[in-house]
Amino acid sequence: MTTVLLADDNADFAESLADLLTEDGYSVVIARDGDEAVRLFGESRADVVLLDVTMPRMSGIDALDRIRSVSPSVPAILLTAYESMTFADRVRAAGYDVMLKPVHYPELASWLGALAER
């Protein structure tokens, strides 16, 4: 079973998304901030990582950098409510995959499926 690490400080969002992912056959580990995401990745060795960009204590970008320092090839998608294309473009240009909120689940599921198959 593919394990997804989902990090978002909005509990409702994380739980709703986790429900859908679980129904689609994923095992989901939820983290509430960047710090916890790094710790839980170490424990779960998730196959795919979904991180909100803006989180308390540590941003999704910093958390992903730490995760990739130990597991460089782990597929990951950053989620952000900052709709500014400038911001999204910069994050993409830095080599990250980005999806804008509000998330359209079928689109995310399809992207996640493709990443999990890698």
Add this chain to the structure above:
Amino acid sequence: MKTAWSAKSLERWPAAGPRDPAEVGGGSEKPVGRLVLRNRVDACSFALSLRQERFLDIIDRPSAPPERAGRAGGTDMAVTIFEDLKRYVGFTDADAKRLRAALPLLRSHIRPTVDRFYDEILLHDGTNRVISGGAAQVARLKETLTQWSIGVFEGPYDDGYVRRRERIGLMHVDVGLEPRFMIAAMSLFRTSFKNACVEGYAGDPRELMSLFLAIDRILDIELAIALHAYHEHYVSRLRRQEKLATLGQISASVSHELKNPIGVIKMSVYALRKKLDGTSEPKIASHLEKIDRNASRVSSIVSGLLGFARSREPRRVEAASLGSIVKEALGQVPVPANVEVSVELSDGLPALAVDEVQMTQVLANLVTNAIEAMPQGGKLKISSRRIDGREVALDVEDSGVGIPEENLRRLFEPLFTTKLLGTGLGLATSKQIVEAHGGRIEVESRQDRGSRFTVRLSASEPSGAGERSGAS
């Protein structure tokens, strides 16, 4: 600016004593009076600068209505300012009489002076932007200036006088005439009027000096009223910018915070709909559909607010053809079958140095508005024209319901909308984009006949553009 006027004929007048201080309105006039006789033009500037602080005191009263919506309010204030100024500069009935008596002398000089003024001003680069209506507009402007000149001497100096003056001032502001042109014009007309009076008063230098003072007083008042219009406009613009900056900050922050809850609603609706099967109560599916549709609508409003809050500096400026912008914009907007679209782009127009994505957004927005203005169908025409060597105008014209007069002025304000499902951000954002490109967006409308939006852009590279690439 090179001027065709000369003050030589004024310089030969010998010094004479100043008028009675009581008549000229105060003791401070005395030294100025002596200067007047040595070099009249310099003295006018000196007198004006002495008075400037007081002028500004009067002008700067907390009077300007917040949004210039109340032009009526502005006019009342202008009337008050007019009365204050008359009292302050000591403009008396005797001055009014002198000016009226001098008018027959001046009549034949006014039109040639107006002609010379426009010959001069039309040579200036900056005026091409303001006076773009060709010979017909110049003829109208000349007539207005002629009537203004006659009015200066004819009076009567009542409420109607100041209202006419204020209208002219607001017209200057509306067409974007820079104050320096107006100030220069006032100086040139001052000299010209005085020159024209010299011969007629050859035998009575004392009366001529009194007439000169009357001319100075009325023209100083005219200048103050004209500057008041600019001042009111700038204060109103400053307040508006502050409001917009605050709105932008709040919008960005609130919109970002709203994205997550909207996301949760949509995700939960998606989860519930997945669980529905054919046997479920149809009402449930219908309600979920409504929740989802409205969450999407909130999401689009939030996106609009975020878009509005973002800086509108062009991000990627390239040489773009109007043809490709029009084609792209029409591809983005679904056109109903009952709307007939025609595109008439002039041949040989220069490429525009614009951010093509942003400009396409502007045009798509204008096309969307035009279509929505024709619920029963109609004609949508997109055309282009060259205004002068440097400007290109793109017109989007519909045969729709038109825009009521009272809405025209507020049309580009953020969050102003008359549409049932509008956010009121489309035109505000479009205006920001066009202005960030150094252009202008204008609208003309007639009730039940339709509207025409015009985007005027410079064919040269806009100032303040961000990242640039490609030739322009």
